[in-house]
Amino acid sequence: MKNGLKHSWIASPVTRALGALIIIFVIGLIFNADSAFFKWGTHRDMLRAVSVYGMLACGMTMVIIAGGIDLSVGSILALTAVCFSLFTIHRGINVFIAIVLCLCIGTLCGVCSGAFIARFRIQPFIATLAMMVFARGVAKWVSGGQKISTAVQQADGSYKYVDVPEIFNIINSKILANNITVVTIIFLFCLLISWLLLVKLRYGRYIYAIGGNEEASRLSGVPVSRAKVLAYGLSGLFCAVAGICQAAQELQGDPEAGVAYELSAIAMVVIGGTSLQGGRGSIWLTLIGVLTIGYLEKILSINAVGEDKRLMLTGAIIIAAVLLQRTKK
Amino acid sequence: MLQDDKKNIQLLSMTGICKSFSGVQVLSDAQLELRSGEVHILAGENGAGKSTLIKILAGVHTEYTGTIHVDSKKVNFNSIHDAAAAGISVIHQELSLVPAMSVAENIFLGREKSRFAWLAKAEMIKKASNMLKEIGLDIDVTRELGDYPLSTQQMVEICKALAINCRIIVMDEPTSALTDVEVEKLFTIIAKLKQNGCGIIYITHKMEEIYRIADRISVLRDGKYIGTAPASELNQAKLIQWMVGRELNQQFPRHKPKDGSVALSVKDFTVADPSGKPFPVVSKVSFSVKTGEILGVAGLQGSGNSELLNGIFGTYGTKAKGKIELEGKSYNPATPSHAIANGISLLTNDRKTTGLVLGMNIVHNTTLAALKKFSPGHWLKPAKESQTAEHHKKALNLKAASLSMQVDSLSGGNQQKVAIAKWIETEPKIFFLDEPTRGVDVGAKHEIYELMNKWTSQGIAIVLITSEMPELLAMSDRIIVMHRGKITAEYASADATQEKILQAAMG
Numbered sequence: 001m002k003n004g005l006k007h008s009w010i011a012s013p014v015t016r017a018l019g020a021l022i023i024i025f026v027i028g029l030i031f032n033a034d035s036a037f038f039k040w041g042t043h044r045d046m047l048r049a050v051s052v053y054g055m056l057a058c059g060m061t062m063v064i065i066a067g068g069i070d071l072s073v074g075s076i077l078a079l080t081a082v083c084f085s086l087f088t089i090h091r092g093i094n095v096f097i098a099i100v101l102c103l104c105i106g107t108l109c110g111v112c113s114g115a116f117i118a119r120f121r122i123q124p125f126i127a128t129l130a131m132m133v134f135a136r137g138v139a140k141w142v143s144g145g146q147k148i149s150t151a152v153q154q155a156d157g158s159y160k161y162v163d164v165p166e167i168f169n170i171i172n173s174k175i176l177a178n179n180i181t182v183v184t185i186i187f188l189f190c191l192l193i194s195w196l197l198l199v200k201l202r203y204g205r206y207i208y209a210i211g212g213n214e215e216a217s218r219l220s221g222v223p224v225s226r227a228k229v230l231a232y233g234l235s236g237l238f239c240a241v242a243g244i245c246q247a248a249q250e251l252q253g254d255p256e257a258g259v260a261y262e263l264s265a266i267a268m269v270v271i272g273g274t275s276l277q278g279g280r281g282s283i284w285l286t287l288i289g290v291l292t293i294g295y296l297e298k299i300l301s302i303n304a305v306g307e308d309k310r311l312m313l314t315g316a317i318i319i320a321a322v323l324l325q326r327t328k329k
Numbered sequence: 330m331l332q333d334d335k336k337n338i339q340l341l342s343m344t345g346i347c348k349s350f351s352g353v354q355v356l357s358d359a360q361l362e363l364r365s366g367e368v369h370i371l372a373g374e375n376g377a378g379k380s381t382l383i384k385i386l387a388g389v390h391t392e393y394t395g396t397i398h399v400d401s402k403k404v405n406f407n408s409i410h411d412a413a414a415a416g417i418s419v420i421h422q423e424l425s426l427v428p429a430m431s432v433a434e435n436i437f438l439g440r441e442k443s444r445f446a447w448l449a450k451a452e453m454i455k456k457a458s459n460m461l462k463e464i465g466l467d468i469d470v471t472r473e474l475g476d477y478p479l480s481t482q483q484m485v486e487i488c489k490a491l492a493i494n495c496r497i498i499v500m501d502e503p504t505s506a507l508t509d510v511e512v513e514k515l516f517t518i519i520a521k522l523k524q525n526g527c528g529i530i531y532i533t534h535k536m537e538e539i540y541r542i543a544d545r546i547s548v549l550r551d552g553k554y555i556g557t558a559p560a561s562e563l564n565q566a567k568l569i570q571w572m573v574g575r576e577l578n579q580q581f582p583r584h585k586p587k588d589g590s591v592a593l594s595v596k597d598f599t600v601a602d603p604s605g606k607p608f609p610v611v612s613k614v615s616f617s618v619k620t621g622e623i624l625g626v627a628g629l630q631g632s633g634n635s636e637l638l639n640g641i642f643g644t645y646g647t648k649a650k651g652k653i654e655l656e657g658k659s660y661n662p663a664t665p666s667h668a669i670a671n672g673i674s675l676l677t678n679d680r681k682t683t684g685l686v687l688g689m690n691i692v693h694n695t696t697l698a699a700l701k702k703f704s705p706g707h708w709l710k711p712a713k714e715s716q717t718a719e720h721h722k723k724a725l726n727l728k729a730a731s732l733s734m735q736v737d738s739l740s741g742g743n744q745q746k747v748a749i750a751k752w753i754e755t756e757p758k759i760f761f762l763d764e765p766t767r768g769v770d771v772g773a774k775h776e777i778y779e780l781m782n783k784w785t786s787q788g789i790a791i792v793l794i795t796s797e798m799p800e801l802l803a804m805s806d807r808i809i810v811m812h813r814g815k816i817t818a819e820y821a822s823a824d825a826t827q828e829k830i831l832q833a834a835m836g
Contacts, residue, residue: 221664
């Protein structure tokens with residue numbers, strides 16, 4: 001009996017995902033250039049660096065548990081980053097209104113994908129691929145293909161530099177005696193919302209059920225369409241939050257931002273151990289996945305490993321982490 | 330002479346087989362012996378360990394204790410290939426075919442014939458076609474397997490197993506999706522295999538089948554070996570007692586209810602073909618069912634009886650049309666959730682694909698259809714959910730180590746109980762039961778019959794579909810028979826006989 005319990009503890013997905021993280025962490029302690037790993041600042045910066053990706057991964061987790069995929073997150077991030085910069089820097093719209101507008105834009109993009117998937121039964125891969133291309137197009141159209149920065153073009157064609165809006169500095173600041181960045185707090189907030197939805201609310205259960213067996217769920221009276229639209233809509237909302245943070249961090253809205261971010265977000269979810277087949281997984285697994293990738297990147301940069309090798313290693317780690325999680329049957 | 334030599338030689342002996350999964354003993358000291366030229370029934374309730382024993386024989390489970398002898402030689406299978414090489418072939422309950430590939434490709438899957446790395450397509454097509462003809466199936470083997478009905482697919486699966494020239498053949502509920510005609514064909518094939526000296530291990534829950542083809546019967550109960558006896562010496566009552574461990578005094582305990590009022594009345598109900606073909610699968614069907622009554626709907630495969638219930642339940646949305654009244658109030662099928670809200674529940678005929686979310690645990694499956702009750706203001710109440718699941722576990726005699734177990738690790742009968750619990754939670758007034766005892770063992774079947782009695786005594790109206798004729802005759806108060814989407818006969822249960830129903834079902 002004791003043996004059995006021990007076995008189930010080892011086999012639990014959280015333990016397995018943590019295993020990968022701990023291995024990475026130990027590697028970090030071994031290759032500890034300038035004792036960087038003993039300074040909290042290293043960890044704080046790592047958290048700051050993964051926060052935007054993490055927000056995308058939160059939405060991605062919900063979508064993947066519902067049995068779908070969202071390829072449009074990077075593009076929606078770019079679109080909202082551009083819009084936010086445009087509203088606040090160039091148009092001088094009230095910050096609060098600008099934030100609400102951007103959140104609405106992101107959510108609307110997600111809801112559109114979700115509606116096409118749920119109502120017209122377009123495959124999630126295709127529907128969000130279309131949204132990925134479309135949102136990128138809108139971002140370029142809105143921005144005229146230019147980065148929206150503090151250099152504002154005047155009527156006579158000359159450029160005038162304006163001050164960065166206060167909200168950009170607030171998002172970029174560190175709080176609690178410089179120990180954590182506001183972006184990270186926002187990421188944690190996204191995690192909390194995802195957890196509440198997935199575990200504490202009725203629609204979260206619906207999302208798991210749909211991912212596990214859509215037809216059985218429908219025949220059990222589960223509002224399949226509404227739950228799917230909700231998942232994609234929330235993914236879009238988190239993209240908008242990430243877009244606002246991205247704009248604040250770069251002090252500009254770049255229509256080319258967020259390219260291939262969807263792949264990073266999917267990698268984080270998968271490394272955590274959430275199955276791409278849907279129906280299984282959790283937001284805490286995604287947090288572990290986010291930290292695993294974050295620490296990996298940090299360790300490689302501390303040790304001045306070039307981007308070429310970094311990419312190769314990241315690819316290898318994804319495979320290793322997924323293999324580690326496979327339950328032996 | 331040769332025939333006699335081939336008979337009655339020990340082909341296989343498994344002794345002292347023990348197997349446990351993460352600390353739970355599934356088999357303890359199980360045994361099985363198979364001789365050439367016999368059909369050996371392996372009987373037992375769901376969860377008795379039959380499937381595990383077969384999986385050990387097939388080389389799926391490689392970690393176990395005990396010994397296996399094939400042809401008096403000790404063997405140790407490390408993979409399914411080892412088992413296949415030793416002449417063992419298993420026809421699984423679930424089809425292991427690829428619907429998108431052609432019939433011929435399926436038959437030669439994994440053993441494709443090739444010439445210098447090129448597939449010898451013509452040769453495979455010819456061989457496959459001949460093999461199928463031999464078992465009485467004349468179909469175009471170049472068409473996609475998915476185009477054919479499930480029963481044909483099952484025959485293809487059987488043919489695939491036979492193509493490997495095995496001497497030990499395991500059939501795990503091979504007839505569950507076959508029509509009567511096809512079952513006859515299968516039995517002819519089995520007779521041929523016996524002649525050729527093959528030994529057949531046959532698993533089924535259908536009593537008639539057991540006594541039609543069995544030479545010997547072995548029984549497992551709770552992972553233990555109970556005994557082996559020739560079929561002629563083990564009568565049905567004794568067999569059930571071996572399987573269940575107690576005596577079931579009545580196989581079908583239907584209590585007549587008192588007369589009720591009309592719960593559901595359906596007039597001119599038509600369901601268009603869900604795949605868009607021009608002929609409706611149900612056309613202008615009218616019937617009614619009273620509170621406390623069990624209405625049996627008989628019909629062969631393709632008769633539309635299952636589609637009738639699904640149509641009323643809203644599975645096909647607005648493709649189903651007709652005049653329906655629920656307790657006198659007009660009702661139009663729209664979606665399953667609409668039906669549930671109006672007091673209709675449907676226990677679907679395939680719990681794995683349409684009944685349960687296999688990856689979710691027992692509690693979450695139990696509350697899924699009535700989740701609003703457990704989440705006032707959208708917030709889930711996990712304690713209330715567990716309490717309810719615990720209540721059903723006791724009431725339905727659900728056997729599970731823990732309620733947080735995923736339902737895919739339960740046996741068929743226990744899975745069915747979870748599905749039933751889910752529907753009880755929706756508090757139905759009309760309960761559609763589509764094959765409620767399919768793949769369910771004798772003990773659990775009996776429990777489901779008693780539940781049906783309990784529900785009707787509470788005034789619930791039941792519409793029952795079952796392909797097991799004795800069950801239909803014994804449990805229904807009234808029977809309607811369908812053929813090609815139309816009702817062809819109606820009988821009070823006292824007037825109905827198997828012959829009459831079959832005749833009406835065949836048109």
